Amino acid sequence: MLTNNSYTRPAPAAVLPDTRWPPRCAACAEQVHLALGGPGEMVVSFATAQQGASAVEWWREGGGGGRRAVGTPAAYSQLIYVDEWLSHPPMGAPRVPEDHLLALQDTSAWAYDRATGRRFANYMKPKALAYGLGAYNNPQMYYDSPAIHRVSLRNLRPGARYGYRVAGDARNFSFTMPPDAADGAAAYPLTLGLTADLGQTAVSEANTRLLLAAQKHGASGGGGGGGVVLLAGDLSYADGYPWRWDTFGRMLEPLAARVPVMTAGGNHDVDLGEAWLAYNTRCRRRPPVQFLGGGILARNSLSSLRLPPQVPDAARGVGLALQPVVGRRRRPVPRGHAVFLLLHRRRLPSARMAREGARCRRPPPHAVARGDDARPVVLVTRAALAGSRARTT
Secondary structure (H helix, E strand, C coil): CCEECCEECCCCCCECCHHHCCCCCCCCCEEEEEEECCCCCEEEEEEECCCCCCEEEEEECCCCCEEEEECEEECCEEECEECHHHHCCCCCCCCCCHHHHHHHHCCCCCCECCCCCCECCCCCCCCCCCCEECCCCCHHHEEECCEEEEEEECCCCCCCEEEEEECCCCCCEEEECCCCHHHHHHHCCEEEEEECCCCCEHHHHHHHHHHHHHHHHHHHCCCCCCCEEEEECCCCCCCCCCHHHHHHHHHHHHHHCCCCEEEECCHHHCCCCCCCHHHHHHCCCCCCEEEECCCEEEECCHHHHCCCCCCCCHHHHHHHHHHHHHCCCCCCCCCCCEEEEEEECCCCCCHHHHHHHHHHCCCCCCEEECCCCCCEEEEEEHHHHCCCCEEEC
């Protein structure tokens, strides 16, 4: 165990195998997720093994009459990136067994001419893992994503509850839109769940259940529902093994199909061969400025600006990210509104990183509340403190 002053790091949580979250069926839609879009808009995303229809049937609960919204699909292919993080991580349990990765790199069973025995150029019978990007001429090292559908539901009323069903799925889900700031005190309490570095361990799964339970408790405890979960980077910990994005999507579905989850990218979403490819296809929303109901705006990560996730001068980066919201002249945010900017800050125990962390914790002039020591950093503008009673979980 690693010890730092009076804190003792607990034993690593068990990394759950891919079989924990198998596909529902070959033709079923899955990985149903919600995210907030523009004012009065909810974005529904889901995955299908075949392209299928990018469509969602939705209705207002108690309002009668159904509607159908149509969106667009996307897909991507990716080479596996083999890194020690997968089989021998510096912290935590292995994500992918070494013998499985070795079997993927082994082409000796088929990369030869059966008539003559002549080996092809892509013949490999490795005795040890080859680290780095997989060989382009080894089809076993390729991943083809499912079709990722994105459908926008528009003209939704603040505080209203809606039901919906995605194409290729008989299950019905429901969600509550965030309240309008114009409702004043009636809009609160509003429950915000905050998490980061989720991964796919037993603790990860427990946290998704906890976040969902907190949202339900907030709705039953006097609030009108309409809460949001903020996930500040390092989502799936796929680390170059793309199939882990699918298991992560299935793990998150019980929460994300009912509560909008707003994300920012982290170092594990760009490093180790990830290169933002899976994150941008599955999680990135447009426009990058999101509106939480009528009263709260949330800016996505700095990656939305094509900036690196760890900028040398974090205060400067925060100012750049907020420009589309408050303007270059720092126009005041309307009273009763809150601006949330999600940043992912990698924290490592070194003097250099400590100095960088100190710069990142230095607030910009227009921020009055900040996360000091946790990796997820949530900045709330001065206007957010004018009568707001948001509750963070």
